[in-house]
Amino acid sequence: MGQPPPMISNSPPVSFSIPLMAPPRILLTGDPLGHLNQLFKRVSSVNKSTGPFDAVLCVGQFFPESSEHLEELTEYVEGRKNIPLPTYFIGDYGAGAAKVLSAAAKESGNQGFKMDGLKIRDNLYWLKGSGKFTLHGLSVAYLSGRRSPSGLIYGTYTQDDIDALRALAEEPGIIDIFLTYPSYLFHSILFLIVTWVMSLYHKVSFP
Template sequence: MSPPRILLCGDVLGRLNQLFKRVQSVNKSAGPFDALFCVGQFFPDSAEQLEEFMGYVEGGGGGHSQIPLPTYFIGDYGVAAPKVLSTASRNSANLGFKMDGFKICDNLFWLRGSGKFTLHGLSVVYLSGRQSSNGQHFGTYSQDDADALRALAEEPGVVDLFLTYPR
């Protein structure tokens, strides 16, 4: 079995057209890749970029609105983050304890809080958001998330990828 091929990127800031055009180019020249991990602010930082972003999240047939490979993100803050993420949280497919991400739409997964999962044989551990002292829901992690991460660190085994983005 060949090792998985993973792409990583930082702040997306809602520029999904630019991101996925670049991903398709890299995939064509050096791929195929199995997944993309985004470890910065994923959502737009202004309302002007919202239409492009929502074109992917809401689907829309054909063209640029398709996400070309499984994409996982931890930067759960920015314009529209509360709306999109609260909708995903209520989706019946996302109910229960999810370590491998809440599905936002086809090929797009939100890694919420902290967790550990296996993807194509790689052990992935993450801590999403900024530390919260007031229990804010989106864009932050709680003390419980940090404690869960400490417990994961005590488990035997190798961690292949550790994703976090302090801000």
């Protein structure tokens, strides 16, 4: 006996769609110099008009140049004012820096080897020394502070920080963003970062 004819279904073909992960959207900013009202007002405006964005990276001096702007800084550090997006900074020097950072370093949640930022408060993180971490799929490396022979605890990096960064650079994988000081080096690197990152469809904006 011959084989029966194959059954033909009248049901429409089933299609499957795999959702694609949206590319990260990061805001980059230069020296806030303690003018956090201005910084976060601008961040909120940009995030509302062209966002949403995932995080803010601050390069350059984060803290005020003088004690006149300490009240503005304190309002954010103590949580009296809102920080709209997770914000990471490397410029750990200026008026009030030692007090704020020493208090943060003593917090139990900031103990141990933390390269993804010491938490100052919700949405505010200090990138201390040198390190590398993943931020929304981007590999971010950093060297915090300025080179100084004075041996200051805050606001400077050491030879150990440089050696640790060199070791991280030898690990397999690509570093997407490198944050450091001084300003002339930052601007040179930033131009290359923006060109390269935007070619990979990462959204980079400047508040």
